[in-house]
Amino acid sequence: MALGHEADSELELHDAYSRAVMGVVDRIGPSVVSLRVKSGARRSAMGQGSGLIVTPDGYILTNSHVVHRAQTVTVELIDARSVQARVVGDDPLTDIAVVRVHAEELAHVPLDPGPAPRPGQLAVAIGNPLGFDATVSAGVISAVDRALPGPSGRLLDGMIQHTAPLNPGNSGGPLVASSGRILGINSAMIGHSQAIGFAIPVETAAWVVSQVLSHGRVRRAYLGVSIQTRPMPARLAAQVGSVDKTCVELLQVTPSSPAAEAGFREGDILLKLDGRALPNAMTLQRTLRGMNPGVPAEAQIARGSELLSFSVKPREP
Numbered sequence: 001m002a003l004g005h006e007a008d009s010e011l012e013l014h015d016a017y018s019r020a021v022m023g024v025v026d027r028i029g030p031s032v033v034s035l036r037v038k039s040g041a042r043r044s045a046m047g048q049g050s051g052l053i054v055t056p057d058g059y060i061l062t063n064s065h066v067v068h069r070a071q072t073v074t075v076e077l078i079d080a081r082s083v084q085a086r087v088v089g090d091d092p093l094t095d096i097a098v099v100r101v102h103a104e105e106l107a108h109v110p111l112d113p114g115p116a117p118r119p120g121q122l123a124v125a126i127g128n129p130l131g132f133d134a135t136v137s138a139g140v141i142s143a144v145d146r147a148l149p150g151p152s153g154r155l156l157d158g159m160i161q162h163t164a165p166l167n168p169g170n171s172g173g174p175l176v177a178s179s180g181r182i183l184g185i186n187s188a189m190i191g192h193s194q195a196i197g198f199a200i201p202v203e204t205a206a207w208v209v210s211q212v213l214s215h216g217r218v219r220r221a222y223l224g225v226s227i228q229t230r231p232m233p234a235r236l237a238a239q240v241g242s243v244d245k246t247c248v249e250l251l252q253v254t255p256s257s258p259a260a261e262a263g264f265r266e267g268d269i270l271l272k273l274d275g276r277a278l279p280n281a282m283t284l285q286r287t288l289r290g291m292n293p294g295v296p297a298e299a300q301i302a303r304g305s306e307l308l309s310f311s312v313k314p315r316e317p
Contacts, residue, residue: 021122032053039071047066050172083103112181123162123164139163145280146159166197184199247302250270262313264310295313
């Protein structure tokens with residue numbers, strides 16, 4: 001009898017999982033598009049990717065590396081319509097781009113930043129891998145605040161790592177929670193790995209969209225550092241009186257950047273900037289978004305056992 005109950009419970013669990021994934025596909029799938037890109041290189045090459053319609057008037061999120069230097073972009077909608085698109089904004093530093101199509105009756109999904117994703121959370125990827133339109137894969141969030149090399153040559157900070165399988169062509173498609181909320185925009189995978197994919201957080205994507213629609217480009221306060229979130233050393237926490245469990249470590253300091261000119265070094269722990277504590281990579285990104293280029297700010301850094309203060313003047317990259 002116990003085994004029978006266990007089997008019934010397992011069946012119910014699987015059904016609940018299936019219902020969650022199917023619910024995501026029903027809600028988000030109509031807003032996912034396929035992009036066919038012709039480059040402007042000497043020998044024109046065709047590329048492909050995915051995108052997500054985020055406004056009813058045809059603005060679409062995708063990856064910068066999908067459309068960067070594109071000569072033409074063709075968007076294929078879920079109803080088989082094929083529409084020419086225009087690149088509105090391209091930001092290689094976040095690997096986010098915005099393109100636009102002019103078409104009627106477009107399904108769209110708003111970008112609503114919410115609670116940060118948590119390891120173990122269900123994650124669904126929808127895209128067009130290897131030309132197979134409207135492909136669905138599912139997994140879980142593996143980790144957050146990862147850093148990995150981006151198409152610009154700089155590290156992408158604050159990335160979401162997940163196990164939903166990705167293939168070439170998934171780039172630019174959404175990563176979605178079981179509730180249907182967009183978690184991020186898929187950007188990269190580790191070749192020859194078993195389900196190690198990465199997505200740009202929705203908060204970053206939404207900020208890029210707002211910048212592009214407001215200014216036609218992304219305006220940002222740039223420090224010139226690549227970072228990772230790491231556990232806060234107990235000694236340092238006691239030294240500065242912090243209750244934060246994590247902190248921000250500088251992995252790279254770009255030569256001649258504002259950070260380099262201020263005296264930042266690789267391996268430093270950046271504790272505060274402009275008076276704000278920095279427990280993780282996303283907090284630093286939020287802080288920089290609220291700062292004005294060219295205006296000096298104070299930074300507190302831990303270097304070994306020393307606590308140091310620097311004046312740093314962010315600028316536009």
